[in-house]
Amino acid sequence: MAALPPITAELRKQIAQIERASTVTMTTPQKGEAVISAGAAAIDDALPWGGLPANGLHEIFGDATATGFAASLLARLETVQSGAPILWCQTGRELYGPGIAAYGLDPNRLILVHGRNDTDLLWAMEEGLAAPGIAGVVGVLHKVPPIAGRRLQLAAEERGRFGLLLRPLDPLARTRAAADLAATSMALTRWRVGALPSEPMLIGGREAGMGPERWRLELQRCRLSTFNQNSTYAGHPKTWQVEWRDETGDLTVVAPLRDGSTEPAERWRDAS
Amino acid sequence: MAAVDREAERRGLRPGMPLADARAVVPDVRIVPLDPDADRAMLDKLCAACERYTPWASVDPQGARPNKSSHAPIGDGAGLWLDVTGCTHLFGGEAALLADITARFTRAGFRTRAALAATPGAAWALARYGGTDQTKDLDRAPPGEERAILKALPVAALRLDADLVEGLDRMGLRLIGDLVHLARAPLARRYGRGVLDRIDQMFGDLEEPISPRHAPPVHVVRRVFAEPIGKVEDIELALAEMLPILSADLEQHGQGIRTLDYILHRVDSSREVVEVGTSRPVRDPAHLARLFHEKIAAVDPGFGVEVVVLAARTVAPLTPAQANLDANADIDSFEQTGAAQLVDRLSNRLGNGNVTRLTAVESHLPERACRERPAMTAKRNNVAWDEPDRRPQRPVKLLIQPLPIDAMASVPDGPPASFTWRKQKHRVVNAEGPERIAPEWWAHEGRPLSRDVRDYYRIEDEDGRRYWVYREGLFLPGFEPRWYLHGFFA
Helix, strand or coil: CCCCCHHHHHHHHHHHHHHCCCHHHHCCCCCCCCEECCCCHHHHHCCCCCCEECCEEEEEEECHHHHHHHHHHHHHHHHHCCCCCEEEEECCCCECHHHHHCCCCCHHHEEEEECCCHHHHHHHHHHHHHCCCCCEEEEECCCCCHHHHHHHHHHHHHHCCEEEEEECCCHHHHHHHHHHHHCCCCCCEEEEEEEECCCCCEECCEECCCCCCEEEEEEEEECCCEECCCCCEECCCEEEEEEEECCCCEEEECCCCCCCCCCCHHHHCCCC | CCCCCHHHHHCCCCCCCCHHHHHHHCCCCCCCCCCHHHHHHHHHHHHHHHCCCCCCEEEECCCCCCCCCCCCCCCCCCEEEECCCCCHHHHCCHHHHHHHHHHHHHHCCCCCCEEECCCHHHHHHHHHHCCCCCCCCEEECCHHHHHHHHHCCEHHHHCCCHHHHHHHHHCCCCEHHHHHCCCHHHHHHHHCHHHHHHHHHHHCCCCCCCCCCCCCCCEEEEEEEEEEECCHHHHHHHHHHHHHHHHHHHHHHCEEEEEEEEEEEECCCCEEEEEEEEEEEECCHHHHHHHHHHHHCCCCCCCCEEEEEEEEEEEEECCCCCCCCCCCCCCCHHHCHHHHHHHHHHHHHHCHHHEEEEEECCCCCCCCCEEEEECCCCCCCCCCCCCCCCCCCCCCEEEEEEEEEEEEECCCCCCEEEEEECCEEEEEEEEEEEEEECCCHHHCCCCCHHHHCEEEEEEEECCCCEEEEEEECCCECCECCEEEEEEECC
16 A cells, blocks of 8 residues: 655645544545445456445436446445345335345345435435444435535444435436536545446357346546555546346446546436 | 203203293293204213313213103213222212212303212113202212112113113013012013113123223323423423333333323313324333424424323333344344334334335235335235346336336337337337236236236347336237336346
8 A cells, every 4th residue: 555645644634624524535445444345346446445435425326227236235235234224215116126136135124215305315314324223325316415415424424324325317307417417425436327238148159138237337426536455546537337247246347448438428318 | 852951941841842832831942953963072072071080981972861751860961981990089089079070060061960889870870860859969879778779760770762661661660679670581581681781780790891082091191380381392391301200100011102192281272192103112211202302393382381291002012122142033123223213213204104114025916016014013024025046037116107108019929129208219129028927817807807918028228228118918809909118127
C-alpha cells in the first residue's frame, strides 16, 4: 500500500473533521473492514475498498436490471451479516419474490415498506438504518434531497449498516433523469446499470435459447480515489460489460471496455 | 302509547292506551314520538357512565311487558345490568352503592329503581316487581330471605312473554311460588323449557352470564388531573409516567402488550383514543413510548384533557426470553427484538398493510405464488421459494395488473416478433418459451378454460431488456388471443 505523504494525511483528517465524515470516505480502507464484492474480481479491484463497504450508502441508477444487481449485492451481504432482515422501502408493489430469489436473495428476509411519498420512505430508511437487528436498507426513490442523502449516509456509517438507493430512470422524463444523474450525492459509490443484448446460449454449436443476462455496469462516482491493496489507483469512473452467472451467483466481465469509454447515449434508453 | 311519566300515571294514563283515549282523559297531554334508536343510544351512554362502578356493565333492552294479569310492574323500562361482585367495598357497601347509583340517576333526571340480588334474574324481578312500596327507589334482598321474597313475586317477574304470563294466570298460577312447587316435567311439556330455565336462572341453579359492553381491560392505569391539561407535550409526559407502572403490573403477571389504548377524556366529555399495536408481546416502556410518540402529535386536546387512561386491550404471555443455545434452531429472524420493534414503529405510522413480508404460496399462477402479508402478524410459512437451480425463470418485477400490449407474431403459435408498449415499438431479437400456465380449474368458473390459458415467453428486445409476456387463450374459431406484458427481468 502506498503511504500518503504526512501533510496530505493531516489535511484529509482536517477535512474529515469538518465534514463529520469518518474513516470510510476519507481515509484508506483498513483490512478486515466488512466489504461486499460487486460480483467480479475485476470490478472489486477498481474500488479503493476492494469492494463495496458494508457500512455506507450506495446509489444505483437503472431499471429492472438495477433491481437484479441490488438483489445480488444484498445476497452477498448475507455473508457479512447473516440472517438479519433487510428493509426494502418503495412506493410500488411490483417486487416479485421468486424473481429476486433467483439472484440469491432470500425473500423471507425482506421487510417491505410501502410509503405514500418520498418523505415516508426516507423516514423509514433512516429508522431502518438506526435500528438494531437490520442488515441493510434499500430505498427506491426518484428524488433524494441532498440533506436527506447526507443523513442516510451518516446513519449508515455510524451504525455500520448497508444502505442502497435505487434510482429508477424514467424514460418519459429524460431531462429530469439527466439532472438526477448530474446531481451530487453523499453516497460512497454511484452505479448505473443497464441491459445489453445477450449472446444466445450455444449447445453443440447450435442456439439453445437465451443466454445469461448481460448488463452494462458503470461506476459513475466514487467518494474515495486512492491506492488500493494491490497498489493500483482505484476509484475512477469505469465501465464493464458483465454477464450474470446463475450457478455461482456472481458476474463475469465479458468484454472490458477501455477505462472511461462510453457508448453513444442512444444505447442508454432506460425503461422502468 | 309506549310509556308514560309519573305525572301522567297519576292522572290515569297507562302504557298501551290508544292515543285518542289518552287525549280524552288528559286533553293537554304532551306527546313525544317513540324513537327506539335514540333510546338504545341513550341506554348505551348510561351504561358507559355506569362503568365507573364496575367494568362489567351491560345493557338489558328487555323491559317488563304490560299484561292483563293482576300484577302490574312498578317500572317497565329497559335496564342495565351491573355485576358488582367485588366492587361494593369501594363505595362503602352494597346499600351505599345502590344509594349512590339512584342518587346519580335522579340528579340526571331519570326515574330509576335499583335492586341488588344474587342472580341477574332475581335483580331484574326485584327492580320491577319487588315490594309494594312504589316510592322506594331501591331494593336489596336480605341474603337469607331472598328466596322467600322472590317466591312472593308475580310470574311476570320471570321475564316471560306476555301470552305465557296470561296463560299461566288463567291456570291460577299467579306467583312464582306457585310454579316452583309444581312438577317440572309436566310444566315443561305444557309451557316449554323457557319457563323452567327462567326459574332456574332466578334461583341461581342455571348460570346466566352477563357479557359486558366492552371486554374489561385487565391492566389499566389512570390519571386524573387537578387542572385540565391542554399541551400535547404534557399528554405525552403523563404517558411516560404511566407506562412504567403498567409495565411493572404486566411483568408481575408475565404478560406483554399486543394492543394498547391511550384514552383521553376531554373536559367537554368527549374522548379520543390513541391506539398502538405490536407484532409481539412487549412491555418495554421506552419502546411503547416511541410507538405513541408518532401518534400523539396528531392528538387534539380540545378544551383540555382532565382524565387519561392507559388500558392494555390485548395482552399475551411474555416470559423473559432465554438465550438461544442451539444456534441451528429454526428461529425466525424477525423474532429478533430489534427488527420486531422496527416493524412496530413503521406499522404504527404507515399502517399495517404497508409494512409487509413476502410469503411464498403454493400456486403455479405467478401472481398468486407470492403474497404480501402484514409484517406485524405474518407467520413464517413452510412453503419454500423455488430452488434457484430448478426454478423456471421469473421476473424481478411483476405487474399487479398485466398490461395489454400490441404484439406481432410471425407464426400464430410462436413468440412475438415485435410489440408496442408505452407507444414505443420493441423488436424482439430473442425469445424463450412458451411456458403454458393454465388457470386453477377449481377456482375457475364461467369462461371456458381454453380462453384463459396463458402461454408465457421470456423475450429480449434489441437493447437487451427482457420482458415477460403472455398470450391469453388458444387459437380457436371466433376467438382472438390477446397479448399481455406481465413483468420485467433484470
